[in-house]
Structures are given as structure tokens and as C-alpha cells.
């Protein structure tokens with residue numbers, strides 16, 4: 665019978681062409697927690713434990729999937745975001761750390777407000793609207809996605825995490841036909857923003873498994889969502905309301921310029937923890 669540490673060695677050996685050592689260790693510890701309920705801090709104490717036949721098969725099945733570059737979050741159907749567990753599958757983007765930074769900025773900026781009306785555009789797993797609903801006092805949060813499957817997944821996450829988010833399945837590019845006179849205090853979006861040219865620099869696990877609909881825009885119109893959503897915001901934000909975007913780090917100045925030309929004020933370009941231009945915060949005229 666094999667012991668737990670044998671599987672760690674197999675993971676290190678078989679995955680080293682795809683991930684670095686730290687990533688492999690982190691993935692392995694997630695699998696150990698999922699299969700055996702052993703928390704990562706307890707692994708050192710338990711790594712000599714023998715592993716049953718059934719669990720050995722499950723470890724090896726997961727390893728096979730990982731070798732095909734399938735992200736661990738899709739294999740385990742879960743991802744952590746802002747301290748909560750979200751169900752994920754191949755119809756939704758795996759929530760990213762940059763997006764946690766966006767959400768954190770919004771929560772900290774509006775910590776003293778209550779009853780804010782918020783709309784998030786591009787729901788995915790529901791990570792943005794669900795966390796804003798949880799942490800902004802009495803906020804009324806709506807979210808829109810073109811993908812029925814994403815909305816379905818996000819609805820399950822909202823229900824499990826007990827957050828009363830309102831979902832709309834629609835194409836935001838057609839917003840004029842969908843919204844009438846609703847007004848929001850905050851509009852936030854992490855829209856698709858990767859150009860086809862950038863594909864060459866991307867990891868295979870993202871390209872092969874994450875939904876193209878969530879990632880890519882056309883080379884000829886890289887700022888289309890920022891253009892359309894800021895027009896939407898001109899009509900549907902209250903005076904002095906806040907617009908937040910996650911952006912393509914290579915298009916920081918162009919995106920800021922576009923939003924300033926639309927007439928927004930105090931347009932700030934904010935860097936993520938890696939020093940890349942990642943967030944825009946702007947205010948509508950008071």
C-alpha cells in the first residue's frame with residue numbers, strides 16, 4: 665500500500681513540465697484536503713499515512729486530468745474567492761486574485777454607506793456580486809451575463825452563500841433594449857478584455873479550458889466593453905456615482921482616456937499587487 669507522501673512525489677514528477685514546484689505542492693495539498701479532509705497545515709503530520717485503494721485511484725485520476733493541463737479548480741469544481749468557496753465549472757471563469765483586489769477596493773471605499781444599488785456586468789461564477797452583497801451594508805445587487813450556464817452556476821453560489829443577488833441573463837451590448845430607468849450607485853465590471861494576439865503568452869490550461877466568451881474580444885475593438893459599459897453608466901449611474909472596471913494591463917492609458925472622454929471625473933488608474941495597471945475607478949459628474 666502507498667503512503668500519502670508517495671503521491672506527492674508522483675505529482676512532483678509528473679507535473680513538473682506544466683507547473684513549478686510551489687504550484688504543484690499547492691495543488692497537491694488541495695487534492696489531499698478534498699479527498700481525505702486533511703488540512704494543509706496538518707499535512708506534515710499525516711504524510712506517512714497509508715492511502716486506501718479507493719483513494720489511490722482517485723489521486724491517480726486527478727493526476728491524469730492535471731497532466732492534460734485541466735485547472736485544479738475545474739477538476740474539484742471549487743475555487744476560493746475573498747475567503748468564500750465558489751462552485752466553478754468550464755462555463756465560468758476561475759475567479760482571479762486581481763478581481764479580489766477590485767472587490768476589496770469597492771468594499772473599503774463604500775464601507776460607510778448603506779442600501780447602495782449596485783450592478784455588476786459579466787457575472788461568471790458570481791464572485792463579484794455575491795461578495796459585494798455580503799460585505800456592503802444592505803446593498804441591493806444585480807448582475808448581468810450573456811451566458812445562461814454562468815448565470816445558473818452563479819445562482820447556485822448565491823443560494824449556498826445566502827446572498828439575495830438579482831440575476832439578468834442578457835447581452836450588455838444591447839443594454840438600451842433591456843434597461844429602462846433603473847439607477848445605480850455603483851457599476852462594476854470585469855468584462856472580457858484579452859486580444860487574440862495575447863493568446864501566445866497565455867498558459868495552455870487557460871486557453872484549453874476557460875470559456876472563450878469570458879476572456880476574448882476582437883483585435884479590432886479591444887475596448888468595446890469599456891466603451892459600451894461607460895455609455896450605459898452615463899445613463900444609469902446616479903450623479904456622483906462610482907464606476908469600477910478591471911482592465912487589460914496593456915491598455916491602461918487607452919482605457920483611462922476613453923473613460924475621461926466620455927465625461928467621467930476623477931478617473932484613477934490603479935495598479936494590482938504585481939504593479940500592473942489593473943483597475944479603473946471613475947466618478948460620474950455630481
Ligand SMILES: C[S@@+](CC[C@H](N)C(=O)[O-])C[C@H]1O[C@@H](n2cnc3c(N)ncnc32)[C@H](O)[C@@H]1O
Nearest residue numbers: 759786787788809810811835836854855856878
Ligand atoms: C472576464 S469574465 C468575468 C467573470 C467574473 N465577473 C469574474 O470576475 O470572475 C467576463 C464575463 O462576461 C460575460 N460576457 C461576455 N460577453 C458578454 C455580453 N455581451 N454581455 C454580458 N455578459 C457578457 C462572460 O460570459 C463572462 O462571464
